[in-house]
Amino acid sequence: DIQMTQSPSSLSASVGDRVTITCHTSHDIGNYLNWYQQKSGRAPKLLIYDASNLETGVPSRFSGSGSGTDFTLTITSLQPEDFATYFCQHYDGLPITFGGGTKVEMK
């Protein structure tokens, strides 16, 4: 199985801050990585697919980068609605696995 390690597991930030979340995979997965946002009590929502492509309707302050084993999700100017938990997910074969999540909390 491909192991997904996200860091940090949580962070505190203020509105307007730049936030960076990383996802490290145990094997080279090319760009076969997606990012999801999950708000409390809600189902996850796709933000980024294929490591760097913004899903339709997602604000441009979100961006993804990376390939191989190291990936980054960046929020350039954190907004109040962005306080949530973020997960990475690979699709380089089965089983599909997710990162442990990064909770973005208000400072």
Next chain:
Amino acid sequence: QVQMQESGPGLVKPSETLSLTCVVSGGPISDHYWSWIRQPPGKGLEWIGYIYYSGSTNYSPSLESRVTISVDTSKNQFSLKMRSVTAADTAVYYCARYNWSAYYFDSWGLGTLVIVSS
């Protein structure tokens, strides 16, 4: 846009079988892969498995011995059975559509909490 709704008992006794159903509306089930994913309280997401409308399945190796996913195309729904449950199976269970051409989960149910307890 496809909508999905999970249903089933919220409380299951240890050693018994957990059974959930996901009804799909707004689109046919005869395309894509239909998945179950779970999330223990305060923890991350775990993929359980998925089924294609033809009935072809793939499961997580860690759960494969206890899990069966089935599909009923006439009712536009699919189901999960998990046998011999323990407290470790307590989680919110989500059904989700795995877009096979884009390789991501693009629609999710609201999730249903299943507690395993006597």
